[in-house]
Amino acid sequence: MSDSVDTANAGAGGVLEAVIGLEIHVQLATATKMFCGCELSFGEPPNTRTCPVCLGLPGSLPVANARAVHLGLMIGLALGSELAPRSIFHRKNYFYPDLPKGYQISQYDEPLCLGGHLGAVRIHRVHLEEDAAKLIHVGSSGRIHGSDASIVDFNRGGTPLAEIVTEPDLRSPEQASEWLKLLRSTLRRLGVSDVNMEEGSLRCDANISLRPAGTSGLGVKTELKNMNSFRFIERGIRAEIARQAEILRGGGQVVQETLHFDPASAAITSLRSKEEAHDYRYFPEPDLLPVTIDPGMIDAARADMSELPAERAERLRAEVGLNAESAQLLAFRGELGDYFEAALAAEREPAPEPQTLANWIAGELVARLAEGEDPAGSRVEPGAIAALVGLVGAKRVSVGAGRQVLDRLVSDGGEPEAIVEAEGLAAIGGGEDLAAIVAAALQANAEAAERVRGGNAKAIGPIVGHVMRETKGRADGTEVSRLIHEQLGV
Numbered sequence: 095m096s097d098s099v100d101t102a103n104a105g106a107g108g109v110l111e112a113v114i115g116l117e118i119h120v121q122l123a124t125a126t127k128m129f130c131g132c133e134l135s136f137g138e139p140p141n142t143r144t145c146p147v148c149l150g151l152p153g154s155l156p157v158a159n160a161r162a163v164h165l166g167l168m169i170g171l172a173l174g175s176e177l178a179p180r181s182i183f184h185r186k187n188y189f190y191p192d193l194p195k196g197y198q199i200s201q202y203d204e205p206l207c208l209g210g211h212l213g214a215v216r217i218h219r220v221h222l223e224e225d226a227a228k229l230i231h232v233g234s235s236g237r238i239h240g241s242d243a244s245i246v247d248f249n250r251g252g253t254p255l256a257e258i259v260t261e262p263d264l265r266s267p268e269q270a271s272e273w274l275k276l277l278r279s280t281l282r283r284l285g286v287s288d289v290n291m292e293e294g295s296l297r298c299d300a301n302i303s304l305r306p307a308g309t310s311g312l313g314v315k316t317e318l319k320n321m322n323s324f325r326f327i328e329r330g331i332r333a334e335i336a337r338q339a340e341i342l343r344g345g346g347q348v349v350q351e352t353l354h355f356d357p358a359s360a361a362i363t364s365l366r367s368k369e370e371a372h373d374y375r376y377f378p379e380p381d382l383l384p385v386t387i388d389p390g391m392i393d394a395a396r397a398d399m400s401e402l403p404a405e406r407a408e409r410l411r412a413e414v415g416l417n418a419e420s421a422q423l424l425a426f427r428g429e430l431g432d433y434f435e436a437a438l439a440a441e442r443e444p445a446p447e448p449q450t451l452a453n454w455i456a457g458e459l460v461a462r463l464a465e466g467e468d469p470a471g472s473r474v475e476p477g478a479i480a481a482l483v484g485l486v487g488a489k490r491v492s493v494g495a496g497r498q499v500l501d502r503l504v505s506d507g508g509e510p511e512a513i514v515e516a517e518g519l520a521a522i523g524g525g526e527d528l529a530a531i532v533a534a535a536l537q538a539n540a541e542a543a544e545r546v547r548g549g550n551a552k553a554i555g556p557i558v559g560h561v562m563r564e565t566k567g568r569a570d571g572t573e574v575s576r577l578i579h580e581q582l583g584v
Contacts, residue, residue, distance in 0.1 A: 129156030148252035150195030170207030330355035473507035494567030
């Protein structure tokens, strides 16, 4: 899917195509900062997680965090990158109040990882760096000492980051958002970060340009900075595509610059002209040794890796027999996949059919839990839902009664068989009792019965509904339908 925009100045056909690349900053799950021993903890009082090293005080010396290098190697392996046998840190010089040293320690021309891909999107590079501090802009609604101000919390400064840079392979806001969800699932599964966008553990910049559809050149790009939700990413990219198209439609030229998207107003504002590499005056960090990767470090990183979402989706499809949609959902929402596989391994009798079990977990169970709640933390044990789905599949409990049992499991826990017995929810199969209830339903819904007899299949609904009400949902729907047709002689 690609975004295309009609414009009289777009060349042949007057259609523009969006070209999008992403730069993703991932806060790594280390105990301490990238180059010092300060503990990492979100939500602490401002400026309480600092030391001379991360504040850049004279005479302090950095030491690279070995755990951050290990996690960076895991990311590179997961993305199929080439791992550099030797990489070095550089000083990236720029002067902002959130950067106390006047430079950021990052990697430039010798990054930790090069190339690779995730799905159809190619990876340009993965490099390690330190995060800047957090700037808080206080406007007229929250004045400090009677005037507008910007204040700085240095707790975040020095946090280990992996920056993942893609090639410009994305073509629409929706595609960018969906790919970023895949990346987040992959990183979460690896355990390299909690990838919590609300707390800033995963932040995304988008490089956006337009070009005439069907051409291979690249237009002038702009960069949208620090978007921290999938919805804002989609909205921001869409707004920037529209802004650039309007400029080109009017005969103007897009200026290369860094932009900010305000989700509240949907306004795009300029932050600064877009820097080139020479603007940062990169040079090797003289206080840090090169990082040399030996085979033992790669083996250790590979040993810490779990099955990745894309691999899990393929296994659930090929080996377990799930359809592609269910396999992808359970693989990309790792907590659902773990719960499903635990239920499948419970070996309850009668055994649940895997696809039906997946449907009940992803549909019925998730709908009864709080948004984002891990089913493993609920009162419904994996073996219990496996047993319930098995009972429904064996027609010992109707689907409607099964939903009632699930309601009880969610609220109180327990075992499905005991709930079925205590509540009298066992299915009513064939036999004279059900036949008599069906006969009464036909008599009470004579008009609908005549329409069914005349070939109107949809008219059976009120009759089935009557039977279900009389049996409190315990009758098997297939058997009810069979008896209706049998008694009507059709």
